Amino acid sequence: MSTTDKTPGTVLITGASSGIGAIYADRLAKRGYDLILVARNAERLGALAQRLSAETGRTVTPLVADLADKDDLREVEEVLRTDSRITVLVNNAGFGSAIPLLQADVDAMEAMIDLNVTALTRLTYAAVPGFVARGGGSVINISSIVAVAPEFLNGVYGGSKAFVLAFSQQLRHELGGKGIRVQAVLPGATATEFWDIAGAPVASMPQEMQQRVMRAEDMVDAALAGFDQGEFVTIPSLPEAADWNAVETARQALFPNLSRAVPAARYGL
Ligand code: NAP
Numbered sequence: 001m002s003t004t005d006k007t008p009g010t011v012l013i014t015g016a017s018s019g020i021g022a023i024y025a026d027r028l029a030k031r032g033y034d035l036i037l038v039a040r041n042a043e044r045l046g047a048l049a050q051r052l053s054a055e056t057g058r059t060v061t062p063l064v065a066d067l068a069d070k071d072d073l074r075e076v077e078e079v080l081r082t083d084s085r086i087t088v089l090v091n092n093a094g095f096g097s098a099i100p101l102l103q104a105d106v107d108a109m110e111a112m113i114d115l116n117v118t119a120l121t122r123l124t125y126a127a128v129p130g131f132v133a134r135g136g137g138s139v140i141n142i143s144s145i146v147a148v149a150p151e152f153l154n155g156v157y158g159g160s161k162a163f164v165l166a167f168s169q170q171l172r173h174e175l176g177g178k179g180i181r182v183q184a185v186l187p188g189a190t191a192t193e194f195w196d197i198a199g200a201p202v203a204s205m206p207q208e209m210q211q212r213v214m215r216a217e218d219m220v221d222a223a224l225a226g227f228d229q230g231e232f233v234t235i236p237s238l239p240e241a242a243d244w245n246a247v248e249t250a251r252q253a254l255f256p257n258l259s260r261a262v263p264a265a266r267y268g269l
Helices: 019-030 042-056 070-082 106-134 155-178 216-228 241-257
Strands: 010-014 034-039 060-064 086-091 137-142 180-185
Touching: 010 019, 010 070, 010 106, 019 034, 019 042, 019 086, 019 216, 034 042, 042 060, 060 070, 070 086, 070 106, 086 106, 106 137, 106 155, 106 180, 137 155, 137 216, 155 180, 180 216
Parallel strands: 010 034, 010 086, 034 060, 086 137, 137 180
Antiparallel strands: none
């Protein structure tokens, strides 16, 4: 996905009407991609599409869809299955919650799973066979640091983002040899409307926490730099890549002992 590519193709970005998705749209249009921008808010999508095509000369197509709605989701899947110009899928649409389990509405939790997990899964399944058939393509999945630190926010949100990380790990394992790039991006707190929707606006955070919130522009620029460097997991604020690599090494060291015919001796059976 370098800036020197002559015809990088089309990228489909979900959740492109605001926040992180809108910045991906801006940056990728400037890298020469045509765009298909998916979200529910037609007005915002239309305005962004107009601005980006005027500024960059790229073809920018708004695709209004509620990815939690089965029919709308199937329409976006169909675009991914049939439009062979698409070379990159950015699975970004999602929302979170800061509400503890004892106060949360389980229907809202299910809606979160519908978007953060089900839609992301179905869109990936729609896009990837075409990428493999055409010999290449990239999937950028927006997870979160709560994938590894679910204690920070609502447990269903953390669980949904842990799914995105695990799903991405297996995608990369299965498809890496087929020319498919997979990146899991784990942003920390980023200044977007996410926090208003999650019930914890940035302005209401303690001052110390507000100072740890990254600009969405910086988050996306770091994530794209990580992509260019060939990273699989990108944690934009993590100073030392070696720290993530140590976690990964420890995880993989478990593999030989994760499944055996007998329980471990320490259980005394
Ligand atoms: P945001 O500004 O609220 O953006 C969310 C985007 O998703 C919007 O474009 C929204 O557009 C779209 N969306 C929401 N529900 C949708 C639906 N049912 N169908 C289609 N589109 C839908 O928040 P953001 O921070 O940019 O979030 C982007 C991603 O980053 C999310 O997956 C989030 O979990 C992740 N993330 C955010 C942070 C953070 O601190 N901000 C940290 C880690 C991870 P419409 O309302 O127009 O549909």
